[in-house]
Amino acid sequence: MLGNWIGGHDTPIWLEPSGWRAAGAHAAFSFRLGGVSQGPFASLNAGGHVGDDASAVTANRAKIAAHLSVPVHDIAMAEQVHGSRVALVGEDWLELAPQQRVPFAATDALVTHVRGIALGILTADCVPVLFFDPVQRVVAAAHSGWRGTVEGISSRVVKTMVEVYGCRAQNVRAVLGPAIRRCCYEVDESVAGAFIDRFGRAHATIRPGRPGKFLLDLPSCIRKDLLEAGVSPHHLQDTGVCTACRNDVLFSYRADGGRTGRQLAVVGLRAKRRGGDLSCDQFA
Ligand SMILES: [Zn+2]
Structure with a gap:
């Protein structure tokens, strides 16, 4: 059950994974309402690469960051090239000047254990997947398009959390954000x-659409990938929202004919209030 589906037509809507905030992570999926962008990017567009006015994107990102009490420059981003490379975001990233914090090149997933760093993924149909291990206190964010899903980007994230940060897969929480679904x-x-080869013909992810076309259930395949990686089904959440069906409140690359904005999915570790720990106060 996901909370915070709120808002009127000019009010931002957010979805947050239930239980994460209390367990020490803040995470949210933005929708398209309540921003300042115009035309096809109306209105809460967070994508700076889609042809929108740069100052509007900056204002929208600041609004999203403020919702999570994260400084906007402390959101690490990935280049998102529809691959499956996972990058680690360490403390050295925080030492970079804001203008040096360019998106991680040739990367579609980010992992960090550093409080004070948030991870952001932009989507408009592809699946944003957020991860959180409350035991080892590690978070991750992945952009799972069809290529990344076939290449197992979500299981690669879990594997990285296990091998680099000592996480146990059964402790990892994962949530799938708004994305285009089998209906569309x-x-x-x-x-x-490619999906039949990777996930098996028996897996009920593909059903016939029009002649020569198939309807694909991307979230179902990601779920299978996560379960195979050892994630507990009890720790999987899915917003269940289709970007194309709910194009009134979400950007959808397909439903909008290719010229549209991007939602931002963000995850970060919440601070424990401790005296003198200034970096932690950013998330307090
Ligand atoms: Zn749909």
Whole structure:
């Protein structure tokens, strides 16, 4: 059950994974309402690469960051090239000047154990996946398009959390954000074939659409990938929202004909209030 589905037509809507805030992480998926962008990017567009006015994107990102009490420059981003490379974001990143904090090149997933760093993923149909291990206190964010899903980007994130940060897969929480779903995600035979090869013909992820087309259930495949990686089904959440069906409140690359904005999915570790720990106060 996900909370905070709120808002009127000009009010920002957020979805947060239930239980994460109390366990020490803040995480949210932004929607498209309540920002300042115009035209096809109306209105809470967080994507700086889509042709929108840069000052509007900056204002929108600041609004999203403020919702989570995160300084906007402390959100690490990935280049998002529809691959499956996972990058680690260490304390050295915080020492960079804000203008030096460019998106991690050729990267589609980020992991950190550093309080004071938030991780951001931009989407408009692809699946944003957020991760949290409350035991080892590690968070991660992944951009899972169809290529990244076939390449197992979510299981690669879990593997990185286990091998680099000493997490146990059964402690890892994961949540799937708003994304295009089986109701609306039509693919051709070559893409369907790649999913059959990876996830098996028996897996009920693909059903026939129009002639030569297939309807693909990307979140279901990601869920299978996560379960195979050792994540407990009890620790999986899914917002269950389709970006194309709910194009009134979400950007959808397909429903908007390719020219549209991007939602921002963000996750970070919350601070424990401790005397003299200034970096932690950013999330307090
Ligand atoms: Zn749909």
